[in-house]
Amino acid sequence: MRTTASTLLLVLGLGCSPAHLPPQTRPPAPTGPLLTGLVRGADGAPLDGARVGLVPFVPSWNPRTDAPVGLVPSGPDGTFSFGPLAPGTYSLSAVTREGTVLFTKPIEVKTGEPEAPGELRVPGIRVSWDATVVDEAGARIPGAELRVVRPGMPYDDVAFPPAMAPGLFHLETPREGAYVLIASAPGYTTRMHQVARLGEPVMVSLERAADEAMRQAAVEWVKQSGLKLQSVEAERGFEDLERLGPVLQDTRVVALGEATHGTREFFQLKHRLFEFLATRRGFTVLALESNFAEMLDLDDYVLTGRGDPAAFLKGETWDTQEVLELVRWMRRYNEDPSHTQKLRIQGVDMQYSPAAVARVLAYLEKVDPAQVATLQAPLAPMTEPSARTFFRLPQERKEEIRTRLDTLSERFEREREPYTRRSSPGEWTLARQNLRVLRQYLGHVLHEKDGERDRSMAANLLWLLDHQAPGTRIAVWAHNGHVMRGPSEWKDMPMGRHLAQALGPALYVLGFAFHQGAFQAFNMDPNPPPERQGMVEFSVPPSPEGSLDDTLARVGWPLLAVDLRALPRSGPAYEWWRRTHLTHDIGFVASDQGAPSLSSVRPLECYDGLLFVERTTRARPNP
Template sequence: MNGISKILIVFTSLCLSSIVGFAQKSQNLSFELKNYSTSLPKYWFVGGKGFSYLLDSIEKHAGKYSLKMEKTGDLNGDFGVYTGTLPIETYAGKSVEYRGWVKTKGVKNGYAGLWLRVDGDNGATLGFDNMEDRGLKGDNNWTQVSIKMDVNKDAKNINFGGLFPGEGTVWFDDLELYIDGEKFVDIVEAAPKTSLSPSELAALKKYSYPLRTYEPDSGDTKDLKPLGKLIGSSKVVALGEVTHGSSEIFKMKNRIIQYLAVNKGFDMFSMEANMPESYKLNDYTVRGEGDPKKLIAGMYFWTWQTDEVLNMVEWMRRFNQPKQRITFTGFDMQFYAGAVNEILNAFKENKEIKDKIDSLKNQLDVVRSNAQKNSGMIVVDASAKKEINGMISFLKNSVEISSFKTAEKAWLQQNIVIIEQYLAMNNYSWRDECMADNFMWIKEQNPQSKFVIWAHNAHIMETNQMQGDHLAQKLKDDYVTFGFSFYDGSYTAVGKKGLTSYDAVKAYPGTLEYLLEQVQEPMFILDLKKAKSDKHKDIEWLLGKLEYRRTGAGGGNPIEFSEGKISEDFDYLIFIKTSSPSTLLPANR
């Protein structure tokens, strides 16, 4: 496999985060469906530095458009690519032929062609063809090319697309798929919904609760009273966020937390932040120990190092005087240092155990260093794993036979679990499973408490094997979710400009937010649970598949929307018309 093939495997694996994870209505094999936010083909990732991309309505093989790629720069090693994914249940164990029409103009120092890749467990390549030995070069009128491949029955992922490593101009169009010799018939997708009828708008308002403000201003809270009915007797309320840097969302969450703590007896707060480090922040909120800015920074991610989070922490400190009424915790496990320090501090007077902990930390440092060189993937060789496992077993036993109180032992054993979770972390689904387990541990230690969870929408959602999916299965009706969304604006994120403000893609026709904006309320709670239960004919559009905003900590991505069933993902949705950037604390400005 040459350099281009290796780059393609890595590149397309990274790109798929933009398109994988939602059910496609159509494969869009002829590029006729346009993504409103990018003006590129819907359901495809299109990219590669040094190239321009266009849905060409002039030069085409059939239909309205072809996909045009043109080399615009001279960066070595780059290539143009479009990438899609095929459903495993349809193609695994079958013979597949992938055809497409390609036109080229002045192609040199490379070629143009199709590509198809089949992956197995742990990303192992089970089949790969990128037409490297037969791609089109020079000038070619529309030419049909194809790839044939037997897809292994153990396939876990199938990607396909078009590839242009070279100079010149290429057009792709009129793709076809054959399964065991039979042509795949693509689904014809209806035009997106762009407006609500008067009856649909009236029905939507029936399930909506306008909100006075997002500011936690200690003012009138009558607009939050519906929360009592919506939450009912549930003891775990999860508050999401559609980006990790929207000021209005952070403030609204703070306002809701304050309301639930003051009026509904919610006494435990748990955040998408590393577990031991989060508990350190509780030393400040309860006893005033430490510098809150440094303790927030100690939770690693810039996302929490904002005025909005600091203001919430300072409110918790005031609320806990003269007696403790809310506890600050976290459930993430992406770092091991805090866990190691907890165990080290507990055994600092025992030289044998302290030496063992120091050795373990050295091994973990090596693992982390290797992971940083390996795109974040944790890989531990057999000999190191055996040595680390021996140290962990020693520490578990040391805790068990120690004279610590039961609660202290439980905490130390949980910190050892954090280390084990970190060592096994090689995908995001594992992280979500661990975060669910860690939250359940916190809940088991506090069986009489009521909890507010603070995390991204993607983690609290009740589908797709995310943290919320695991919690919903374990907690049933005791788990309630509030997703967040907005129509337009900006947010703090990391992107090509670094850590700063980025403009959001404005909601476009066919998206959930585009339709919700027609309610003409600056902010409101939408009762998805009741709408789903009632199944009123004028609300059917809300219960089906819709594109809705799914951003995160990254900025500048033109693809911020993807398809899902919002009524399956969350019980309630809080819509805020406009987002503005969260305010970073001085150290991050």
């Protein structure tokens, strides 16, 4: 690891478009402001040869494939210029000859309103590291290109470092921060790679793009080995699903993914699959990508019939008619006295949770009332319906809350015996778990550990396995990006990878894919019209030719399932399935401005099986 104390200044300004050519020789001049700047070194001298890039801060700009607005070197006097530019918000990056990666804050470009000159100063101490782009044999790839992405909300910063040698990039970055690399080369499949530890060498391996023969072999294998599903609807029988029985015979956890958080057919298929798992394979728990505490009332409804399930779903991602029908089916199942093993619905997430705070304080009121008075004021910011109050707290105040929760956790362990006498072993265990998810959330917010959310969800699912009856089998419902066995583009250790390390082949991961259609999502645009605010319908066109979704559509079945564990481990079909392919990947948010909807996945590395829907519709919100 090498550090440096040099400093880089980036001075920015907006000017007017130059117009000094004689009228008879000058073409029509484009209009709009210029973005100009100056790159300086540590000693204040102009810095020549820095590679400066400009990208738009708009949802439609894809950091994987789209060209920057401009990419220019700084001149001998350290200056650079972009434009004329359309009004809007931009992100500026610079990579020095030494490989120092530098980003600005968002820059607002307005016609007739010059941007005041500004500067960006990198930390005095940085870490140096090399990124190498290689083929599958480990040889560096001539002509490889690299993009350095600093993930952000709502948009990402992107820098464009030059190669120091074919396939070799030297980079310098701050000690802290998250970075993702996008590597590409002619004839190879573009790949995103999360940087796990700054300061350590990174190697990104690219695969040769799959050819048409491999793709056709993949299609033929699905036609021969896949399951042509008859319906997405539950309570229609299992004749077309019976072949899944032997596949899932020895599994303890079946993970059900989804390519969006708002697709009717995905939700209906999950209902149907859970019905199959419960009635044919003895699964009794459905665990959702929802907060642990917020699901407890819904679990009580499924067990006892108390309360209104529609009210318990209010505010959840799953507040849809399809999920409500599934919950009511679970209740009907439990009402049948012949079903001695009762179904449960649980949450494994650990995000902002006023319900967890309320349950911990209610338990303490019963077993240790003196503690409640000391905790109510410190924890008050975490009891508001919205997380805004909590997020606006200064960092030291959040640290204080974290310390309070850590101290309370120690007290729970120390006072376990008297607490249990005043309540019951089950009540103590449940209260401690609610406290645990609060501490997980604080760790996530305070960035104590990279990937804390996925690590915590996996830990909470394993906790459920440990605290149910021996042999309990669980189906977990979450996004594809959480359930996958292998690394995703934006995270090295999704929940499914943690579970795979703990459970091995006893985990079966079913990814969900679709070719085209509609879904619902939260509109992330800053000022949408009233009719487009909140959860609204979006749609996407067919996935591009050669993608995972397009290849499955070639099979010609509107609904299908495929068991990737049955794939032969050699031959052209195997070669296609093991490679990286584009697929629809949409979470909770989308944009009317056309946010990218595709990401890359290695199906054979990430999934044990796949469910595919050719055309989708929007999940139906509850009234």
